[in-house]
Amino acid sequence: MNSVELINISKHFGSLMANDGINLKVRDNSVHCIIGENGAGKSTLMKILFGIYRPDSGEIRVNGIPAHFRSAHDAIKLKIGMLHQHFMLVEDFSVIENVILGNELSKGITLDFDKSRQAITGLIEKYNLSLNPDSKVSDLNVSEKQKTELLKLLYRQSEIIIFDEPTAVLSPVEVGEFFKIITKFRDEGKTIIVITHKLKEVREIADDVTVLRRGKSVYSVNRESLDIDVLAKEIVGELEPATALQKINMGNNDIAVEIENIVLDKGGVRKLDGLNMKLRKGEVYGVCGVEGNGQGEIADLIFGLEKYSSGKFITFSDLISLIPDDRIEKGMIKEFSVGENVILKNKNINIISKNLIAKTTSEIVSKYDIRLSDYNAPLQSLSGGNQQKVIFAREIELDNDILVFAHPTRGVDINASAFIHSVIISERNKGKTVLLISSDLDEIFFLADRIGVLYKGKIVREFSSNELSSKSEEDVDVLLEKIGKLMIGITVEE
Amino acid sequence: MDIFGYIISLSFLAQVLRLFTPYYLGASAANFSERGGVINIAIEGFMITSAFCYALFAVLTGNVLLSLFLAVTINILFSLLYSAFTIKLKINQIVTGVGFNLLMAGLAKFIMMLIFRSSSNTPRIESLPHIPFIADMPGIGKVLADYIIIFTFLLVPISQYLIYKTKFGLRLRSAGENPAAAESLGVNVRNYKLYGVMLSGFLSALAGIWLASNQNSFSDGMIAGRGYIAIAAMIIGKWKPWNIFWACIMFAAFEAFEISLQISGINFPSQLLQMLPYLITVLVLIGFIGKTKPPAADGIPY
């Protein structure tokens, strides 16, 4: 028996087919992982199942009965619950208040806090959640907030629970705890759907797996016949032959940026804790690490947005380009036109005429093959890919000495990734200093001359170009494993 | 007159209680709206409308209870209109508030001129009835014999209870703190915002009506920024009923002191005292006097 069946679900946003005839069967009482790259359509599909989006076409069946959701409320009524990637908690409320909101227990018109506390404490003990129901949510850490979200679902007796990348925010130890909870849910008869893009997690918890790729469901398999290599291929699909990117050795590798023992606190939290880095001209320095270990602060530090409390920061040039991770929200003013966005960063221009805007626009549009219908149209009217292109084009055209790329290919399709990679290499080859921050190890391996592993605000180990240049496949595997361990704070024997 | 002797006298206390009443009603009106996430800087306008309508109908009908009913109704209708702008159409709440203030002040001026041919005040009207037995008590019995004053004092614990101990309060607060989270749990956020704004209309109506009744007329400029002082009291009171109560008492005491200074003929510039509520509010906002934090989603259309 299937708890959930999604039949031929399609959903488009503008010209993008986010879901393109997806089929999914989730067995009762199982952990079903949905895996795929960024932008494969996982979150859209789950939001359809939870009633947040309505599909263009297709059918949803819950416990065999066709369901029509007008809002999340309808899904909740069918005992479907969703743990969102971003918490939906009222920070100013206690755990109890957050949990009971919408399903309050009352005596007359007075809220019955005693009874609520009893019920919630019961759940906390049963699932070993170790959480004080009377604490204020704003005082909780990330893992405790996630537990509060779990309590909301348990309190509503959700039978089908969707988790959207639940481990992204957790430490390795917390991930282990979390998996135990999920398994307990399953053993109790609940049905669990987990969205992820981590193969390791699939291997650990999945009873069934479905792979989504570019909006389609391309592969399904159960635990018994699970082969990680096959799965990995299905996720990526046929790779386009990577354009050979030739790195030219520049010879002159002067130091461009020197970061020594930088300590940086933000909102009372130590973000950088004795950071040491030297960036050189004509090289790509890759920073890898689990998100939230200080990546954002390094970028901000170099770009001059953050003040550090101690340490030494020297840069030979203040011509710095920063391509932020969320380019749509941070990289541009979407109400401005292409030309206006480009001019905005040009330090030499003070008077902005219509002609200047038109000239700037036409230069960049023709050079970078940006598609737009009207030069005066605001950037937000361009397709996502073209918007990204404008940002990269602008930063390159500035011809700055230092370029910081934060997660440059996040949310970008494969062709655009290839374009971005070639840009990064060609800038390096021009003698520019490139700092590449990415959580995608493959990307870092592919592009970086040196790699620094970032953990808790400092580089715990740096790999020189010699160490990285050993090309045998086994060596690479060993290296990857080493880096992986370092990223989660396990010291490796050298 | 001995000014210090006066301050500890019963008549000073009575004065404070009188001045306190419209402040607390107005502050409470602003608070219920903001707890649901809707900023209402038009409290001043709402108070003007209700004070004027009460006086207008009292003159026209001679029936103060009917006038009270009509004035409350009209204010609630205006609060519905305000909701249509801010909740339904999601128009910026500050701009809407400015517009409403201009509209309500303008309407009162215009209709007063039209009907009473006066730009300054309406003819004399009757006060609302007093509570019979208390009125005969010595001392401040006359003040306490006022239904609206008694209601205002009861409103403090009632608001505290309503906001923190009931389902209504929990949901209202969730609408002001994190409407998306509330909606995801099936709370009809917009309805609760609407209830908040309607309560705001109701309470500010009582404030205006009380002022007109107490002054036995409506006159241009009689609200005199009390709507804004009420908002200031709400901020200083950190959106909490009891704290707001103390803030209003403080402002009322300032004003009573200022009035007594004027009566006593002591030469002290009263404008400096008038400045105090606003100055204190700015200092509180800067963080000199405790930290203050509005509801997280206050003012953000949802």
Place this chain on the structure above:
Amino acid sequence: MELRLKNKLRENIISITISLILTLFITSVIILLIGKNPFDIFGIIISEVFGSGYGLGQALFKATPLIITGSALAICFHASLFNIGAEGQLNLGAFVMSLAAFYFSALPAYLLFPVVIILGFAVSAFWGYIPAIIKIKKGVSEVITTIMMNFIAMALINFLLIEFFAVKSTVRTEKIADWIMIPKLSAYFQFFQGSSVNLTFFIALALAFAVYFMLYKTKFGYYIKAVGFNETAAKYIGIKNNRIMLLSFLIGSGLTSLVGLNFVLGYKGYYEFGFSNNLGFTAIAVALLAKNNPIGIIFTSLLFGMLDYGGLTVNTVIPKEIMFVVQAVVILSILSVDKIVNNYFQSKD
């Protein structure tokens, strides 16, 4: 979608037209309700305003401070700074201007005027500096602080007047010397005979054009708008947000002081308590109605100026206070119609 954005201008024109028609309609209904003929009323207003140089001059005179304050506020609004403290800012500026012009009258003209303007500007700008710095340093919304600063300003002026500067048993300052007065337009054009409109009107026009140029043609203006649209993006683009916000607030509030030129130096010769009569709030409406475009603000100010003076001309038939109502109805109409038109076009995509 691209089409929609291209048609933003058309959308604006549609919504402004509809809201003006709506205002006209609501006003007509009010006039009908009190048993008068709306066409008669409109007829009187039009013939009085446009029928004589005096009428036109008075309308221009009323429009002048609106153009100044509206353009000044547009700078703040483009930076998404909700400065509703113009009332206090402009009163302080005008007050100080009147004092400067009175006490420094010994200075030669080429020194006196700059001193008067700079002092007025500085005081108004300082009054904007306080909420700006509180916003930047403490993250406190400027809305409440500017409201509070309005009241503090008015109480402060009242105090200073009564204790020090007022002419006995009045609420105004001493009259400044005649030679300091800004010439009336009637001195050059017989046409405006008797009207108070003065050279400040042209200063206001020049100001509106200058603000337009700054906002739409300079990098600084683009920075202001970028910060207003998206603070995070502006930061990552390399804009010093705090500096831009502070400057917008300083310039915006400082410029409001120039209304003192119109009233103090161009008309009465002294500062009078209550002269502004909600000007700081009406200017918000004027700017809003013009979508914060200073050229548009010239036209919306002229409309409001016409209503303001027009109200006086019909006072014998219908209380002039109706114009307060009409102005508020214009604001609320444009707010709601704009949103509805916007939603309509969005749903059509």
